Amino acid sequence: MSLSTLRLGYVPLIDAAPLIVARELGFDAEEGLSFELIRLQSWAQSRDLLGMGGIDAAHMLVPLPIAQTLGLGPVYPRFDLVMVLSVGGQAIAVSAALADAMRTQGHGFGFGDPLAARDALIAVAGGRLRVGVPFPFSTQAELVRRWLAGTGLDAGVSIHTVPPPLMADALAAGEVDAFCVGEPWASYAVERGVAALVLAGRSIWASPPEKGLVLTRDFTASRPEETGRMMRALWRACRWLDQPDNRSTAAEILSRPDYLNLPPELSERGLLGRLHISMSGEVRQYPGFIRFHDGAANFPWRSLAALLAQRIATVHGLDVNWAMDQAMGCFRTDLYRQHLRQAGADLPGASARIEGSMLHATAVASEMGQMILGPDAFFDGETFDPALAAR
Amino acid sequence: MARLSIIVVERDRDRALRIVDGLMASGDHAITVIAEETGLARRIAEQKPDIVLIDVADPSRDVLEELALVSGPMERPVAMFVDRSDEQLTRAAIEAGVSAYVVDGLQPERIKPILDAAIARFHMFQKMRAELAATKAALEERKIIDRAKAILMKARGIDEEAAYALLRKTAMDQKRRVADIAQQLVMAAGLLT
Numbered sequence: 001m002s003l004s005t006l007r008l009g010y011v012p013l014i015d016a017a018p019l020i021v022a023r024e025l026g027f028d029a030e031e032g033l034s035f036e037l038i039r040l041q042s043w044a045q046s047r048d049l050l051g052m053g054g055i056d057a058a059h060m061l062v063p064l065p066i067a068q069t070l071g072l073g074p075v076y077p078r079f080d081l082v083m084v085l086s087v088g089g090q091a092i093a094v095s096a097a098l099a100d101a102m103r104t105q106g107h108g109f110g111f112g113d114p115l116a117a118r119d120a121l122i123a124v125a126g127g128r129l130r131v132g133v134p135f136p137f138s139t140q141a142e143l144v145r146r147w148l149a150g151t152g153l154d155a156g157v158s159i160h161t162v163p164p165p166l167m168a169d170a171l172a173a174g175e176v177d178a179f180c181v182g183e184p185w186a187s188y189a190v191e192r193g194v195a196a197l198v199l200a201g202r203s204i205w206a207s208p209p210e211k212g213l214v215l216t217r218d219f220t221a222s223r224p225e226e227t228g229r230m231m232r233a234l235w236r237a238c239r240w241l242d243q244p245d246n247r248s249t250a251a252e253i254l255s256r257p258d259y260l261n262l263p264p265e266l267s268e269r270g271l272l273g274r275l276h277i278s279m280s281g282e283v284r285q286y287p288g289f290i291r292f293h294d295g296a297a298n299f300p301w302r303s304l305a306a307l308l309a310q311r312i313a314t315v316h317g318l319d320v321n322w323a324m325d326q327a328m329g330c331f332r333t334d335l336y337r338q339h340l341r342q343a344g345a346d347l348p349g350a351s352a353r354i355e356g357s358m359l360h361a362t363a364v365a366s367e368m369g370q371m372i373l374g375p376d377a378f379f380d381g382e383t384f385d386p387a388l389a390a391r
Numbered sequence: 392m393a394r395l396s397i398i399v400v401e402r403d404r405d406r407a408l409r410i411v412d413g414l415m416a417s418g419d420h421a422i423t424v425i426a427e428e429t430g431l432a433r434r435i436a437e438q439k440p441d442i443v444l445i446d447v448a449d450p451s452r453d454v455l456e457e458l459a460l461v462s463g464p465m466e467r468p469v470a471m472f473v474d475r476s477d478e479q480l481t482r483a484a485i486e487a488g489v490s491a492y493v494v495d496g497l498q499p500e501r502i503k504p505i506l507d508a509a510i511a512r513f514h515m516f517q518k519m520r521a522e523l524a525a526t527k528a529a530l531e532e533r534k535i536i537d538r539a540k541a542i543l544m545k546a547r548g549i550d551e552e553a554a555y556a557l558l559r560k561t562a563m564d565q566k567r568r569v570a571d572i573a574q575q576l577v578m579a580a581g582l583l584t
Contacts, residue, residue, distance in 0.1 A: 044452040048485055072460065074481070136457045161457035163450035166428060173429045316460070 003034040006230060009046050009055040012039060012260045013164065013182045014270045015086040015211045016059050017250050018292060022237035024253050030236070031229035039259070042163060043135045050216060051076025057230060059085060060214040063308045066327045067137040070309065070318060078217040081305075082332045083231055083340070085211045085238065087297045089270055089290035090140055090201030091186035092117075092147075094178040095171050098124055099196035099278065109198065109277050111284040114147055114379040117198045122153045125177065129153055132162035132170055132179030140180040142311055143204045146378065168192045182210065183270030183290070184262060190276055191266065197277040200286050206358075207295070207376035209304055220335060228339035235298060235340055242293035247271045295361065296348060296373050298336075303352040305331040306386035321390050328352075328386070346371045355384040395501065396421045398435060400445040400455075402428075410444070410512045417508035432458055442502065443492040444509050447485055455492050480506060489513040532570040539573035542580045 006028075010016040019037055022028050028035040038055055040046045043064060049055045051074065065079035094102070098121065103109070107120035121129070129148070133140040141159055148157050162170045167179045168189035179186075180201065189195035201208050213234060220227050240246055251268035254260050260267055269275050273289035276282065291297045309327030313320045333351040341347060347367045358374030397420050401407040407424045414422055425434055428451045435443060435458060445452055480503065484491060487510040493502055536558065543554035558576075562569045 041448045041450040042452040044456050044490070045448055048447065048490065052482055052485055054485070075478075135453050136460050160432065161453050163453055165450060169429060175429060 003029060003032055004226065005034045005036055006057065006226065007036045007038055007055045008057050008059070008230075009038045009040045009049055010059040011041070011043065011046060011164075013089075013211075014184055014251075014254060014260075014267050015089045015182055015290065015292075016259070017241055017254055017271070018085045018234045018237040019059055020254055020259050021241060021250060022233045025237070025240065027233040027236045027240075031233045033226070033229050033233060035233070037259075043138075047073060047076070050079065050214065053216075056219060056226075057213060057215045059211050061135055061138045062209045062212045062304070063137040063139060063142065063312060064135065065212070065214045065330055066305060066309050067312055069326050069330045070312060070316075070323050072137070072312070072316060076216070078330065079214050080217050080220050080330055080332045080335070081212040081214050081300050082220065082227065082335050083213050083235065083298045084209045084300055084304075085213055085234065085292065085298070087207055087209055087291045087295070088200070088202040088288070089182050089210050090143060090180055090208065091183060091197050091270075091275065092144075092178065092180045092199040092201070093167075093171070093186045093189055093195040093197050094121060095174075095176075096194055096196065098177060099198075102198075109196065109282065109284075111197060111200060111275065111277055111286060112203050114199055114203050118147060118151065121178070121198065122151055125153060125156070127153065128156040129178060130158050130160055130176045132160050132167055132176040132181070134161065134164050134181055136161055137312065139201070139208050139210050140182070142308065143201050143208060144180050145311070145315075146380065147199075147204045149380075168194050171195055184260065184266045187266050187269045187276065188262070190278060193279045197275055197284075200275075200289055202286075202289065204379050205356075205376075206378075207297075207374060210290075212300065220332065224339075227335065231335070231339045232343040235293075235343055235345060238292040238298055242291060242297075294372075296346070296371055298340075298345070299348060300331040300333055300336055301351065301353060301355075302328040302331050302333055303355050303384065303386045306352070306389060307355050307384045310384075310389055324386060324390060341367075348373070352386055356381075357383050394419055394421050395441045395497075395505070396438065397423070397505065398438060398440040398443045399424045400431065400443065400449060400451060402426050406516060409516075410509065413508045413512040414444075414505060417504045420505070431455075441494045441497055442505060445490055445492075446513070447488045447490045452490060459492055483510055484513075487511075487513040488517045532573075535570060535577055536573045539576045542576060 008019050010019050023035045023037055043061060046058045046060055050058045065081045067073060068079050101124035102120045105123055131144050144159060160176055164181050164185040167181050167185050170176050171189060172194040186197055241250055251264045251271050255262055255264040255267045270290055273286040275284050277284050305327040306324040309323040310320050313323035337347050349365045356376060356378045358376045360375050361372050362374050363370045364373055399407055399410050411422050431451050432454050484506060489509050491506055540551055540554040558569050558572055562572045
């Protein structure tokens with residue numbers, strides 16, 4: 001049988017693992033596909049190539065297709081997010097100078113307490129904090145805004161876009177004081193001796209959706225068969241990745257010159273949830289630092305689209321109701337149900353939920369009986385009900 | 392008509408010079424080259440250019456994306472992308488490997504000759520880059536094949552010609568390239584010693 005080739009774009013990060021694993025372990029061939037993986041250098045490039053048909057699908061920041069749908073980008077055919085590929089995987093780092101000051105003041109660098117880390121940081125920031133994030137529309141930007149909102153530092157905080165591989169340089173050059181980025185780029189900055197890690201993204205929001213599989217609506221509509229096959233291949237790769245024994249192997253594969261081109265030891269930290277928070281080798285264990293499958297991680301909850309759209313609309317002065325409505329339309333729970341049911345994915349009864357309501361893993365009704373979701377709480381205790389948010 | 396202010400973001404000095412040459416030929420512009428990625432946002436904000444040209448694959452593009460979003464209508468923004476109405480031009484630019492950030496409200500007839508010139512130059516570089524990569528790959532393959540030949544000569548006591556013939560026959564039998572077979576052999580030999 002000859003395989004049909006699909007071109008998938010990815011940006012080098014540990015959360016590109018589902019694409020790389022699908023290709024390297026042959027989950028693509030099992031579905032009669034051959035993935036050609038294209039390494040990209042920026043999110044703008046990913047968006048442009050997808051919009052122009054240069055790639056068939058992209059590993060993309062979850063908020064990016066939402067921003068595109070809201071008209072905050074060039075005019076391209078509509079984008080659909082058909083499944084979430086990863087949850088978590090982000091870390092917040094501060095400059096070596098700030099870290100020293102925080103330590104002097106008695107901060108213990110526990111890596112899991114957002115309030116302690118925030119208070120310690122604000123105490124030494126001197127009224128100003130410039131924070132790097134990978135893209136204006138990124139889960140990182142949302143995490144940073146949420147974490148620092150309502151503090152005395154509110155007015156002094158500014159958020160700047162810095163490409164992930166350049167985060168360490170920007171910190172070293174004093175262009176930013178801190179950053180939030182996906183692994184391995186936070187660990188890379190630690191290894192360079194310019195940063196210390198203060199917090200995992202999941203400590204701010206227990207279930208922050210990070211990357212999704214994004215296709216144009218033209219593709220999902222005109223090539224449903226290949227859309228389904230692609231989704232199933234990636235879904236199986238995600239399931240493989242969440243078997244704990246496979247994570248070290250994944251780190252090896254990902255680190256090859258063709259992909260991340262970094263020492264496996266660096267990619268492994270995020271994948272195993274064993275992070276070195278400083279140059280002196282202090283290790284913090286963070287189980288479930290990044291998830292690819294468990295807790296229904298792959299389901300593109302429409303309530304997540306609404307939540308992120310509400311935040312983007314507020315920042316960019318758009319009508320919130322309209323924005324939430326548009327965004328929910330590009331999270332294709334219908335395609336998820338249609339294409340992944342036959343792969344054996346369990347499916348939740350509802351397509352939207354109250355975000356932030358689960359402090360612990362919780363069983364909910366599903367097609368197969370029960371599925372375990374969450375936890376998904378925000379550190380500030382907020383809950384988001386899309387029905388209540390629409391006014 | 393006022394001169395247009397253009398920024399070219401390009402690290403490679405030689406390449407930058409040639410792009411500037413191409414742009415100069417399209418009219419009288421004030422052109423600045425930025426070769427450093429640090430401080431990019433600040434430097435662009437200070438210069439308030441009408442157009443920024445940057446390689447489609449440059450990691451710093453995302454910094455420009457942010458500039459395009461944050462600049463309000465009153466601050467002469469480096470606004471959005473290639474002219475929205477001209478999809479063909481956008482496509483040509485991206486295929487050539489150049490992305491353009493154009494100030495809001497700049498007339499299309501002023502943008503087009505500049506973009507045409509940029510597209511022509513970037514096309515040229517893309518071709519050169521592809522050729523260079525192909526040459527490099529061919530050299531690498533040559534080296535691997537030589538090593539594989541040496542391994543065979545030593546292991547089987549045959550001469551160079553026979554070693555190459557063996558590689559070629561194996562490749563043909565397996566419907567693979569000689570270089571792939573050589574690569575496998577070198578790797579396997581590495582494991583055995």
